[in-house]
Amino acid sequence: MKKTESKDGFAQQWLSYRPEIKVIDVTIRDGGLMNDHRFSDDVVRGVYNACVAAGIDYMELGYKSSSKSFSAQKYGPWKFCSEDDMRRIVGDNKTDLKLCVMADAERCDYHEDILPKKDSVLDMVRIATYIHQIPTALDMVKDAHDKGYETAVNLMAASTVAATELEGAMELICNSEVDVVYLVDSFGSFYSEQVHYLLDLYKKSTAKRGKTLGMHAHNNQQLAYANTIEAAIKGANLLDSSMAGLGRGAGNCQTELLLGFLHNPKYQLRPVLQCIQEHIEPLRAELGWGFDIPYMITGMLNQHPRSAMAFNASENRGNLVKFYDSVVLESE
Numbered sequence: 001m002k003k004t005e006s007k008d009g010f011a012q013q014w015l016s017y018r019p020e021i022k023v024i025d026v027t028i029r030d031g032g033l034m035n036d037h038r039f040s041d042d043v044v045r046g047v048y049n050a051c052v053a054a055g056i057d058y059m060e061l062g063y064k065s066s067s068k069s070f071s072a073q074k075y076g077p078w079k080f081c082s083e084d085d086m087r088r089i090v091g092d093n094k095t096d097l098k099l100c101v102m103a104d105a106e107r108c109d110y111h112e113d114i115l116p117k118k119d120s121v122l123d124m125v126r127i128a129t130y131i132h133q134i135p136t137a138l139d140m141v142k143d144a145h146d147k148g149y150e151t152a153v154n155l156m157a158a159s160t161v162a163a164t165e166l167e168g169a170m171e172l173i174c175n176s177e178v179d180v181v182y183l184v185d186s187f188g189s190f191y192s193e194q195v196h197y198l199l200d201l202y203k204k205s206t207a208k209r210g211k212t213l214g215m216h217a218h219n220n221q222q223l224a225y226a227n228t229i230e231a232a233i234k235g236a237n238l239l240d241s242s243m244a245g246l247g248r249g250a251g252n253c254q255t256e257l258l259l260g261f262l263h264n265p266k267y268q269l270r271p272v273l274q275c276i277q278e279h280i281e282p283l284r285a286e287l288g289w290g291f292d293i294p295y296m297i298t299g300m301l302n303q304h305p306r307s308a309m310a311f312n313a314s315e316n317r318g319n320l321v322k323f324y325d326s327v328v329l330e331s332e
Contacts, residue, residue, distance in 0.1 A: 017263045020237045022057035025255050026216075027280070028078055029060040029102055030240075030247035034287040037062055038076030043279045044089050047243065050275035052095045054259065055266040058124060061086055064103040064113050080113075086121050093121045100124035102154070103140060105133035110140050117148030124150040126182075131161050131169050138176045145177035152180035152238070154216060158198060159189045159302050166198070170205035180212040180238050181205075185227060188220025188250055188299035192230045199234040214238035217253050219245055220299025222291055224253040229261060243272055244280045246287070249305040250295035288312070294323050301331050 027047050028039060044061070051059045062078030070079055077085040081101045093099060099122050103110055114125060125144035129137035137153060144151045153173050158166060173181055183198055190198075199213060206213055215231035217224035217240070228239050241258045245251035256276065259267040284290070294308035307330075311323045 022238050024058040024240050025051050025056050026060045026240050027242040027246050029062045032078045033248035036075050037078040046275050046279040050271040052097045053271035054268045058098045060100050064101045064108050066109045098123035102126045105129040105136045126152040128154045130156050141176045141178045151178050153178050154182040154184045157186045174205040174209045174211050180214045182214040184216045188218035189302040195227050195230045212237050216240040220250040220295045225257045228253040244276045251289045293320050
């Protein structure tokens, strides 16, 4: 923390350079939810090179999804992240940038598809799980840990889970080999008070067992950046972001904003801006992510944005009152 004194003696404390905070850029993984993971090699390589040049700590390349459950004809390579596809972009990754993938509980053949660390360019496996899938998620954590990876658990849709259930879930997760536990604002519904409350609840378990806290925020209510800052102030040390906020629906906390806020001299903003200019913004007209009133409404109602995504793809797009009336009636 940095303390500044005004001329009238009023003291304020601001979060500034805290070296233990690390950034994971999720542009390709979360952004892939907008185009079925069909990014060109030029885009993926552009994001990779920008992350290296900017001093970002981790880059998430995509998912490790089951090829038995998801068709390679429908989805692009970053849905599966085969070793060949990853190495086509990063080679042996002889850089300081760490690479990670996300594996959804019950949607990944992790015993076969996740190779031992010595045979892979990956450094971390992140497991996304809903609360009813925790037994599977914990087996995935053990599998990845035993193979030599850093591990993280992203507990999805925490905004829909009762506090007593979350406490029990945190105890189970933190008793595992996991390194990082994430607070995930799946629906972009959190306000700062909820971020504070839930991180305090999570810390009851993480602090006792030396686990790192992480934050993954969505921007339905224009609060992804603000809530990520609040999480950092409350002690989250692994922060997710994406370039220009590219991500599902309303998108994520913007990498460019987060790097500017953190004041860590290792981070360089210019490579990120160049990547946004050359590779990300040209995708906006096609993919259409970012703040949007239907996404705002689902965030306010603590609902998955799938209804907003379907509405925006329909002939009724732009009829905001029609969408509002439809989702309010459904929630009553």
